[in-house]
Structures are given as structure tokens and as C-alpha cells.
Amino acid sequence: MTVFEKLQAAACDCDQSGHSMMSVRDAVQAALSLAAPVEGTEVLPLAAARGRVLALPVTAGADMPRFDNSGMDGYALRHEDLGHDGWIPVAGVSAAGDATKDLPAGVAMRIYTGAPLPRGADTVVMQEKVERTGDEIRLIAPCDQGGNIRKQGEDRRAGDDLLSIGATLDAKALALCAGAGAGQVTVYRRPRIAMVLTGDEITPAGEPLTGGAIWDVNGPMLDALCDEAGVEVVETRYVADTRADMASALGDLACHVDMIVTSGGVSVGDRDHVAGALHDIGAKTVVAGVAIKPGKPVTVANVDGALVLGLPGNPVSAFVTWHVLGRPLAARLAGKTGAVDTRWHVRAATALSHKLGRCEYRPARITGYDGDGHQVIACSDHMHSADLGPLAGADGLVLIPGDVEQLRQGDLLEFLPFKAQS
Numbered sequence: 001m002t003v004f005e006k007l008q009a010a011a012c013d014c015d016q017s018g019h020s021m022m023s024v025r026d027a028v029q030a031a032l033s034l035a036a037p038v039e040g041t042e043v044l045p046l047a048a049a050r051g052r053v054l055a056l057p058v059t060a061g062a063d064m065p066r067f068d069n070s071g072m073d074g075y076a077l078r079h080e081d082l083g084h085d086g087w088i089p090v091a092g093v094s095a096a097g098d099a100t101k102d103l104p105a106g107v108a109m110r111i112y113t114g115a116p117l118p119r120g121a122d123t124v125v126m127q128e129k130v131e132r133t134g135d136e137i138r139l140i141a142p143c144d145q146g147g148n149i150r151k152q153g154e155d156r157r158a159g160d161d162l163l164s165i166g167a168t169l170d171a172k173a174l175a176l177c178a179g180a181g182a183g184q185v186t187v188y189r190r191p192r193i194a195m196v197l198t199g200d201e202i203t204p205a206g207e208p209l210t211g212g213a214i215w216d217v218n219g220p221m222l223d224a225l226c227d228e229a230g231v232e233v234v235e236t237r238y239v240a241d242t243r244a245d246m247a248s249a250l251g252d253l254a255c256h257v258d259m260i261v262t263s264g265g266v267s268v269g270d271r272d273h274v275a276g277a278l279h280d281i282g283a284k285t286v287v288a289g290v291a292i293k294p295g296k297p298v299t300v301a302n303v304d305g306a307l308v309l310g311l312p313g314n315p316v317s318a319f320v321t322w323h324v325l326g327r328p329l330a331a332r333l334a335g336k337t338g339a340v341d342t343r344w345h346v347r348a349a350t351a352l353s354h355k356l357g358r359c360e361y362r363p364a365r366i367t368g369y370d371g372d373g374h375q376v377i378a379c380s381d382h383m384h385s386a387d388l389g390p391l392a393g394a395d396g397l398v399l400i401p402g403d404v405e406q407l408r409q410g411d412l413l414e415f416l417p418f419k420a421q422s
């Protein structure tokens with residue numbers, strides 16, 4: 001059985017719950033409709049630009065390579081001189097960094113990898129293909145005319161587009177910038193995030209716990225997820241479980257940041273104040289309850305130009321909803337144009353059961369490959385969104401549509417990797 005959505009779609013569209021919850025796909029669309037790249041750019045040297053997003057394209061400043069050069073250590077010569085059967089005198093050296101020299105008629109020039117091809121030469125012979133005695137060489141293996149030369153501009157021409165607006169400056173993008181001579185780049189400023197953690201029971205990890213207190217898991221977890229997504233947490237606030245405190249924190253922070261990420265208090269209990277606080281400060285809420293498991297009460301709103309992403313308090317719910325909604329929002333704010341919800345098909349290592357209703361995103365580990373080259377994934381058969389154990393060793397989330405009750409070993413499923421692909 002194949003249990004997957006079409007991969008071109010952004011997320012699961014099913015909702016078997018019978019409740020008034022939005023489908024995941026509608027929620028992603030509604031959330032993204034609120035987000036645009038931040039205004040404001042800065043010019044950074046390459047060394048400081050890693051992970052940033054281009055706000056201006058990078059074009060080749062010169063031909064790449066800039067001049068004809070040797071691809072090997074060997075001898076530069078005119079191929080026709082090889083026809084004269086026998087020894088060719090060696091005169092001069094072209095080393096990397098030298099200016100282009102002239103090759104006198106009838107001789108070969110010693111040349112090193114990356115060195116300018118002397119004017120007049122049309123071939124480089126690898127040194128392994130010649131015998132050298134004193135200042136003469138003789139060919140001992142066949143050699144093609146034009147061999148071992150990297151032609152000027154064969155990689156890219158001056159003015160060619162190398163990287164577009166929205167490209168993330170990862171190692172390969174930085175290599176292109178450097179190769180093109182772009183010592184500095186214009187990037188979007190990093191989106192500014194405020195973190196709001198609610199729950200009177202929450203205590204920083206490591207501090208002594210009294211009564212029903214628990215350690216704060218979501219703070220460190222969301223800090224790391226924001227960093228991975230290229231957004232900057234500029235402020236973290238622990239807010240008491242009152243509506244007034246939550247409203248005051250949200251209203252205040254909205255003026256300073258691009259997105260507020262809250263943890264906890266989005267559900268329906270008397271101590272859950274995110275929805276009420278958003279109402280009190282006049283926020284426009286576009287997502288309030290999604291047919292997703294875990295993470296059903298996840299909320300998205302905006303107020304005074306700032307996005308608000310209300311994540312559920314259960315850590316795995318917060319983790320999953322960050323990947324489904326938070327990461328695409330962060331990417332949009334950061335100006336990224338690359339895919340942030342890339343998914344592919346994987347096979348279930350074992351049979352899995354699933355409660356009909358919400359579309360489930362379950363942490364899963366890639367264990368290997370099947371005979372067709374599909375990755376095989378393993379995950380727990382049952383999960384609770386408060387249990388952190390299944391996150392250990394997980395590589396991504398496997399997606400079980402809401403209308404599927406039973407999966408067999410070997411069924412094809414969609415897989416959303418934790419590491420965004422570029």
C-alpha cells in the first residue's frame with residue numbers, strides 16, 4: 001500500500017476529525033500569507049555571511065577561470081611539436097601565480113597545476129606521460145591536443161548569474177561567491193524573534209524543582225530550532241499564567257520583533273491565555289486549531305506587523321508544529337526562496353497503527369535502504385506528545401494521513417527531514 005500525499009503539495013490536506021479544525025495544508029497557507037521577507041539589508045564580508053540569505057544576486061565579476069591554465073603538473077607545448085618524433089627541449093617554468101609567458105617555438109615549458117598556459121601552447125602533457133632526461137622530454141604515452149587545459153571562462157562567464165536573491169549562504173554558495181571574487185555580499189538582516197514561555201510550573205533546566213515544577217524543555221529546544229532556521233532570538237520572557245501578563249508581553253514585544261514564538265497556554269484550559277490575550281490586543285488570528293497530531297491547538301496570528309506563532313506546551317507538539325509551521329514562516333521572514341518543506345517517500349520498517357482523525361507527524365529514524373533505494377524508517381507505534389524519548393536519534397517526521405488506520409511493513413510514507421534541504 002502507498003500512503004502518501006502528492007509531494008508537490010505543501011502538507012497534508014485531510015481532516016477526518018469531524019471538528020472545525022483546519023487541515024495542515026490550509027494552516028500552512030494561511031500562516032504563510034502573513035509572512036514576507038524582513039525589510040532591511042546589510043553588507044557583510046563572506047566570513048560573516050555564513051547562513052545568511054542574499055538580498056542582492058551575486059554575478060561573476062570576471063571569467064571563471066580568469067585565464068587559460070593548466071589542469072596538471074607537466075609540460076606545456078604545441079601539439080604539432082610532438083609529431084617530430086623524439087626529444088623536445090624544455091625551456092622555462094610557468095608556476096601558479098606567474099604572469100602569462102610566451103612559449104618559444106619548438107620547446108616545452110615546465111608547468112604546474114593552476115599556472116597560466118604560456119602563449120603559443122595548445123596542450124599540457126602530464127609529467128607521468130613523458131620521460132625526462134636533462135632538459136629534454138619525450139612522450140611515452142598518447143596525448144590529445146588541447147589536453148589538460150582549463151579554458152578561460154569555461155566554468156562561468158563574466159556577468160553570469162551565480163546566486164539569486166533568496167539563496168542561503170551555505171558552504172557551496174560561499175564557494176561560488178569567493179570563486180567569483182565577491183568579498184562581500186548584501187544579505188537580509190536576520191529576523192528578530194521573541195520567545196515567550198508560559199507555565200507557572202516551568203523552571204530552567206538544572207535548577208532545583210519543588211512541588212509540581214518541571215524543567216523548561218521548550219526554551220532551549222526552540223532557541224536551537226530558531227538558530228538552525230537562521231532567525232535570531234533577541235529576547236526570551238517567562239510570563240505568568242494570567243491573561244493580563246500574556247497580553248502585556250505580546251503587545252510590548254510585537255513592537256520590537258518580527259515574530260513572537262510562544263510556548264504553552266494555547267489550549268482551552270482556564271490557565272491557557274494565549275487566545276484571550278491575542279484577542280485583547282487586537283491581533284488577527286488566522287490559525288487556531290489544526291487537524292495535526294501532535295500540536296492540535298497551534299495558533300498563528302499577527303499584531304502590529306509582528307507574527308505570533310503559538311506553539312503548544314507539550315514539547316513534542318511544539319517541536320512538530322515548529323517544523324510544519326514555524327520553519328516555513330522563519331524561512332519566509334528570512335527571505336529564503338529554497339524549499340523548506342522538502343519531503344520524500346520512505347518505507348515503514350514495521351506495521352504501524354494510527355488513530356483515525358488528525359494527520360500525524362511522528363518522529364522517525366532512517367535505518368537503511370530497501371532494494372529499490374527507498375529509505376526505511378523506524379518509529380514508535382504509539383506516542384505521547386509529552387514524551388521526549390522518540391526524539392532521540394530521529395532524523396525527521398513521518399507523515400500518517402488522518403484517514404489511515406493501519407500501515408503495513410513496507411508501506412510508502414512521506415518523510416519530512418529535520419535538516420532543511422537546499
Ligand SMILES: Nc1nc2c(c(=O)[nH]1)N[C@H]1C(S)=C(S)[C@@H](COP(=O)(O)OP(=O)(O)OC[C@H]3O[C@@H](n4cnc5c(N)ncnc54)[C@H](O)[C@@H]3O)O[C@H]1N2
Nearest residue numbers: 199216217218219264265266267272295296312313314317
Ligand atoms: N480539554 C482539552 N484539553 C486539552 C486539549 C483539548 O483539546 N481539550 N488539547 C490537548 C493538546 S492536544 C495539547 S497539545 C495541549 C496543549 O496545551 P497548551 O499549549 O495549552 O499547553 P500547556 O497546557 O501550557 O502545557 C501542556 C503541557 O506541556 C508542559 N509544558 C509547557 N511548557 C513547557 C516547557 N517550556 N517545557 C516543558 N514542558 C512544558 C506543561 O507542563 C503541560 O504538561 O493541551 C491538551 N489539553
Ligand code: MOO
Nearest residue numbers: 294295296317385
Ligand atoms: O496535539 Mo496534543 O499535541 O496531542 O498533545
